[in-house]
Amino acid sequence: MEEKLIELETKFSYQEDLLLDLNEIVAKQQRQLDDLITEMSGIKEQLQDAAERGPAEGQEEQDEKPPHY
Secondary structure (H helix, E strand, O other): HHHHHHHHHHHHHHHHHHHHHHHHHHHHHHHHHHHHHHHHHHHHHHHHHHHHHOOOOOOOHHHOOOOOO
């Protein structure tokens, strides 16, 4: 009976350590997700600003077809 109790306590200890490790991993991943969301928002704003400004100088000329078309 005592061996069984020791075995259960050992398993519990390992599970507790694993739970703490997994909690740290999840917290780290959440911070990474938050950083990525912030970065994506910035990129989205830059793209929207660029779209509102229209084509860059000289780009309109490149996109136009030559007169013989």
